[in-house]
Amino acid sequence: MALVMPSLLVLAxxxxxxxxxxxxxxxxxxxxxxxxxxxxxxxxxxPFESAQTWLVGHPLLVAAAVATGAVAARLLKPADSAARR
Structure with missing residues (x-):
């Protein structure tokens, strides 16, 4: 959670x-x-056991994917700018 929480805060x-x-x-x-x-x-x-096992076995890749998505979402269209208009 410590790896993912900052990304979730940015994404929020x-x-x-x-x-x-x-x-x-x-x-x-x-x-x-x-x-x-x-x-x-x-x-x-x-049928999803292999996907679940992969996700549990690669926590750093999952955290990196969430971080990349958060940065991309923040750069593309921040929610704050839409609320100011």
Missing amino acids: RTAVYPAFRIGLALVGLVFSVSWMLERSTLTSVD
């Missing part, structure tokens, strides 16, 4: 943040539902 000041937040929540929902279906034996395998 952009117009992209609501879409980012909803998109991340949807990814979490899909991962959790697939995990629940596997654990309840309704499916035999979690």
